[in-house]
Amino acid sequence: xxxLIRITILVVAVVVVMTLPGCGSFFKPCNxxxxxQPPPHFVYTANAxxxxxxxxxxxxxxxxxxxxxxxxxxxxxxxxxxxxxxQLVSPRIYVANSLSGDISAFNVNLSxxxxxxxxxxxxxxxxxxxxxxxxxDGQFLYAVSGNSANLWIFSIDASGTLTPLSGTPxxxxxxxASSSIIIDASGMYVYVLGQNSSSSAIYGFSRNTSTGAVAxxxxxxxxxxxxxxxxxxxxxxxxxxxxxxxxxxTAGGIDVFTFNAGSGTLTLAGPAVQVGVDPAxxxxxxxxxxxxxxxxxxxxxxxxxxxxxxxxxxxSGSPFPSGGQGSINGPLGIAANDAGxxxxxxxxxxxxxxxxxxxxxxxxPxxxxxxPDGGNAPSAMLVVE
Numbered sequence: 001x002x003x004l005i006r007i008t009i010l011v012v013a014v015v016v017v018m019t020l021p022g023c024g025s026f027f028k029p030c031n032x033x034x035x036x037q038p039p040p041h042f043v044y045t046a047n048a049x050x051x052x053x054x055x056x057x058x059x060x061x062x063x064x065x066x067x068x069x070x071x072x073x074x075x076x077x078x079x080x081x082x083x084x085x086x087q088l089v090s091p092r093i094y095v096a097n098s099l100s101g102d103i104s105a106f107n108v109n110l111s112x113x114x115x116x117x118x119x120x121x122x123x124x125x126x127x128x129x130x131x132x133x134x135x136x137d138g139q140f141l142y143a144v145s146g147n148s149a150n151l152w153i154f155s156i157d158a159s160g161t162l163t164p165l166s167g168t169p170x171x172x173x174x175x176x177a178s179s180s181i182i183i184d185a186s187g188m189y190v191y192v193l194g195q196n197s198s199s200s201a202i203y204g205f206s207r208n209t210s211t212g213a214v215a216x217x218x219x220x221x222x223x224x225x226x227x228x229x230x231x232x233x234x235x236x237x238x239x240x241x242x243x244x245x246x247x248x249x250t251a252g253g254i255d256v257f258t259f260n261a262g263s264g265t266l267t268l269a270g271p272a273v274q275v276g277v278d279p280a281x282x283x284x285x286x287x288x289x290x291x292x293x294x295x296x297x298x299x300x301x302x303x304x305x306x307x308x309x310x311x312x313x314x315x316s317g318s319p320f321p322s323g324g325q326g327s328i329n330g331p332l333g334i335a336a337n338d339a340g341x342x343x344x345x346x347x348x349x350x351x352x353x354x355x356x357x358x359x360x361x362x363x364x365p366x367x368x369x370x371x372p373d374g375g376n377a378p379s380a381m382l383v384v385e
Contacts, residue, residue: 040059040060040061040062040113041059041060041062041337041338041383041384041385042057042058042059042060042070042108042113042383042384042385043057043058043059043060043067043335043344043352043381043382043383044056044057044058044084044093044115044381044382044383044384045084045333045346045352045373045375045378045379045380045381046077046081046082046083046084046095046096046333046378046379046380046381047074047077047081047373047375047376047377047378047379048080048081048082048098048376048377048378048379049375049376049377050375050376050377051079052076052077052078052079053076053077053078053079053080053081053097053099053375053376054074054075054076054077054081054374054375054376055074055075055077055081055084055093055095055104055106055115055375056069056073056074056075056373056374056375056378057069057070057072057073057074057075057113057114057115058070058073058113058352058371058373058374059113060337060342060344060354060383062337064366064367065342065354065355065356065366065369066354066366066367066368066371067352067354067368067371069372069374070112070113070114071112071114072114072115073114073115073374074374074375075106075115075117077095077097077104077122078095078097078099078100078101078102078104078122079097079098079099079100080097080098080099080100081095081096081097081098081104081379082096082097082098082130082379082380083095083096083098083129083130083131083132083379083380084096084132084380084381084382085132085133085134085141085382086134086382086384087134087138087141087156087160088134088136088138089136089137089138090107090138090160091107091108091109091110091384092105092106092107092108092118092160093105093106093108093115093382093384094106094132094134094141094162096125096129096130096131096132096143097122097129098127098128098129098130098146099127100122101124101125101126101127101128101129102122102123102124102125102129103121103122103123103125103129103132103141103143103154103162104117104121104122105117105118105121105122105123105160105161105162106118106121107160108384110384113384118159118160118161119159119161120161121160123154123161123162125143125145125152126145126147126148126150126152126169127145127147128145128146128147128148128177129143129144129145129152130144130145130146130178130179131143131144131178131179131180131181132144132181133181133182133183133190134156134183135183135187135207135209135212136183136185136187137187137209138156139155139156139212140153140154140155140156140165140212141153141154141156141162142154142181142183142190143181144172144178144179144180144181144192145177145178146177146178146179147177148169148177148178149171149172149173149174149175149176149177149178149194150169150170150171150172150178151168151169151170151171151172151178151181151190151192151205151214152164152168152169153165153168153169153170153212153213153214154168155212165211165212165213167213170214172192172194172203173194173203173221175196176194176195176196176201177194177195177196178192178193178194178195179193179195179228179229179230180192180193180228180229180230180231180242181193182231182232182233182240183207184233184237184259184261184264185233185237186261187207187209188206188207188209188261188264189204189205189206189207189217189264190204190205190207190214191203191204191205191231191240191266192205193224193228193229193230193231193242194221195227195228199223199227200223200224200226200227200228200244201220201221201222201223201224201228202220202221202222202224202228202231202240202242202257202266203216203220203221204216204217204219204220204221204222204264204265204266205217206264217264217265219265222257222266222268224242224244224255225244225247225253225255225272226244226245226246226247226252226253226272227244227245227246228242228243228244228255229243229244229245229279229280230242230243230279230280230281230282231243231282232281232282232283232284233259234284234290234305234307235284235287236307237259237261238258238259238261238307238310239256239257239258239259239269239307239310240256240257240259240266241254241255241256241282241290242254242255242256242257243275243279243280243281243282243292244272244279245277245278245279247272247274248272248274250277251274251275251276251277252274252275252276252277252278252279252292252294253272253273253274253275253279254272254273254275254279254282254290254292254312255268255272256268256269256270256273256310256311256312257269257310258310269309269310269311270309270310270311273303273312273314275292275294275301275319276292276294276296276297276299276301276319277294277295277296277297278294278295278296278297278330279292279293279294279295279301280293280294280295280330280331280332280333280334281293281331281332281333281334281380282334283334283335283336283343284305284336284340285336285340285341285342285343285357286336286340286341286357286358286359286361287340288304288305288306288307288361289302289303289304289305289315289340289357289361290302290303290304290305290312291303291334291336291343291363292334293322293330293331293332293333293334293345294319294322294330294331295330295331295332295348296330297319297330298321298322298324298329298330298331298347299319299320299321299322299331300318300319300320300321300322300331300334300343300345300355300363301314301318301319302314302315302317302318302319302320302361302362302363303315303318303361304361315360315361315362316360316362317362320355320362320363322345322347322353323345323347323353323355323365323369323370324347324348324349324351324353324370325347325349325351325370326349328348328349329347329348329349329351330347330348331345331346331347331348331353332346332347332348332377332378332379332380333345333346333378333379333380333381334346334381335381335382335383336357336383337383337385338383338385340357341356341357342354342355342356342357342366343355343357343363344381344383346373346378346379346380346381347370347373347378348377349370350372350373350375350376350377350378351370351371351372351373352369352370352371352372352373352378352381353365353369353370354366354369354370354371355369
């Protein structure tokens, strides 16, 4: 065939395909094509009760926030599952089992949300393990216990296996127990909340990003108000939030610290801000709004955040009802999706409340909320997208 004729036929065929009715083209938009649906994200809760305890998996519609149970959920863990952490570089989550003293590891199917155990899971730690953090490169996991002053450091291999570093555990400080651990975005610093019967403080460590080893930072410990229990960085990474119980009488509070990325030092940005009774976590969503679930009041305290000063200002309507069912329904964990337009709260009534977040930060329950969790005593949660 003449090459010119062959090229002409090819061009005509392409133009015909591109201009089929309803399929869109370079010349007109697609009018009849179905809208492209964003992929769902997945919500996971560590459920403390049951023998064995479990981790629940639910699919969250990215448009409506409605939750649907993932096939096979809940998945068995150890005993007393109270904390959950995500490895960012791999589709993998880890669950701290306080009563059995170990850590369960699961691979996440990003299409279905289903979990499969990592070979060798669970991995031994110690009784009381109740908080974990994984640095951004996903090579090391750090864990602390509510029963001791120990800081555990594990390397994570390509399969997800945990191996304790030589010299692990490291003693944080004599006479304390730990309830929270967090790593800054650079991975250079680790912060642990430690407490005794009457006071709490933050213990700071520099971190060797190659070996995972830690060393105490000078200038620590730094005192916090009340009995500190949870911590989180703001989305800019310039401030550290710490929640505590019994800060304002029986009511809890938030301390905000400025973070020096060069030295790792923390400086209190201002006086504590009051929340409800028994705050159980903290999360930032939708740009500049901060939310704290209060277990004993079954409420969520909400604030706008000033990224320049670190100041928190209560939102109109705060605190919002947490939305659990029954007489025992206090919120125990909180998480937000990456876009920040949905906040998820797991409740003692074994369900999950889902809230849409307005541009002003107001929380509104989505249709059908709260949704059954499928586990018993959901105590911590996270979102995987």
